[in-house]
Amino acid sequence: MAIDPRMKKYYKPTSRSSETESSSQKKACVELSPSDINADPGLRKPIDEYDKEIRDQVRRAYLLNGPTQPIGHTFSRKQGDHFRSFQESWFKKFDWLEHSVENDSAYFFYRYLFKQLVTSDKFGYEIFTRHVFNNWRKALDAFKEHMTSPLTQKEMVKACAQETSLVILEELGDKLFSVLINESRDTSIKEQMAMTGHVIETFLSIEHVSDTTTSSLKVAIEGLFARHGLSISRL
Known part of the structure; x- marks a missing residue:
């Protein structure tokens, strides 16, 4: 698309080489050797x-x-x-x-x-x-x-949990999924939220929440999804 000469001063000049460079950097990925x-x-x-x-x-x-x-x-x-x-x-x-x-x-x-x-x-x-x-x-x-x-x-416990979560997420991939949320209290009287995947029920995480109101659970779920790279659009 041609740009009106009078409007050129409002555009930041770019070169084809810099555009190509930027594109190649985005495509580049780190590989294990x-x-x-x-x-x-x-x-x-x-x-x-x-x-x-x-x-x-x-x-x-x-x-x-x-x-x-x-x-x-x-x-x-x-x-x-x-x-x-x-x-x-x-x-x-x-x-x-x-x-x-x-x-x-x-x-x-x-x-x-x-x-x-x-x-x-x-x-x-x-x-x-x-x-x-x-x-x-x-x-x-x-x-x-x-x-x-x-x-x-x-x-060791944390490492095992991380590896288990990784396997669960890899198996899930880009498939659609639903969640099942249970609420309980631990020995320190803290509210906890346990989240599992469904239909093949898979335990994914325990999250500490201040209370079990809708807003608190929503924040906890969004944080969990963000941490594991899950998309709410697949829910």
């Missing part, structure tokens, strides 16, 4: 440094490979630790345990995959993930303490 997966835990890039679009793909790739446990490797002895070394038998006691040949250190496989971002290393939060652990004299105590840590248990 095999080179992104590193078997040695001491050389891995933290999950939070991957693009958000492929983090779940990265987790699945590592889960398929399983923890890195170099069976048959000759573990070096540390002079500063009274010539102690990592013990291969620990892999049988702790199936989550990994060992880095690169830096001769121990890592926690599932914490690497599912740990939440924190702003500090309080209580040794980053041990077995970012910071190396190779104090073999205290290894067994550290491993046992780590597995019984409330923080670790909460991480």
